[in-house]
Amino acid sequence: MPEVIVYADADAVAQSTAARLLVRIGDVLAHRDRADVMVTGGTVGIATLATAAASPLAQTIDWTSVHVWWGDERFVEAGHADRNEGQAQAALLGGLPLPEGNIHRMGSSSAFATAEDAAAAYAADIAEAGDPAWDILMLGLGPDGHVASLFPGHPVYVESDPAxxxxxPVHDSPKPPPTRVTLSLATINRAREVWVVAAGAAKADVVARCVHGDAQLPGAAVRGSERTLWLVDAAAATRI
Incomplete structure (x- = not known):
């Protein structure tokens, strides 16, 4: 089983995860010259980023040595409210001295004709960066057990070759918008640390199924090479 840490409520999850994120980045940079961080959207994920931006700890980090990535993105036009990168930009990235070249956004439909083209471009960006083993990879958890844009029963999750x-590219996503780009499961699991954040009683059943290894759920399949953390509130932990 992964390591499960339970907090009082969703706000405590965001506050504690934000502090953990900044400390972890600082620790990585104390030992290496670069940190690669995968951020996530969702209510708790964006609240975590906003809290991190407001923390005094953020001022202690050399952001020129931090690279920011995404686990998935909605294939819609640039600036669309559905795009994860726009939410992260508003919550965290826009307020940091982070070089634009360090922000690895997934392509939009404004820049690419197809999701296949956008996915290929992101894969090339990852390869050009040396195929990093992400130091921190944050994921939200959908009520159906999906993470990133890997959905239970969807061919991209069920049939994808680890190689x-x-x-x-993702088509016919069960959650709108239907066209997306996602990291593969094998790429997610290359991370040194994977953190899954979830809150609310509505997530209790699926959190328990994932933590106990239900193979049907993508959330149960993600794991870090060094550490896997589930950061949840008390309401989401009641069925574990």
Missing amino acids: SASAL
């Missing part, structure tokens, strides 16, 4: 491209 396939690091970023994959």
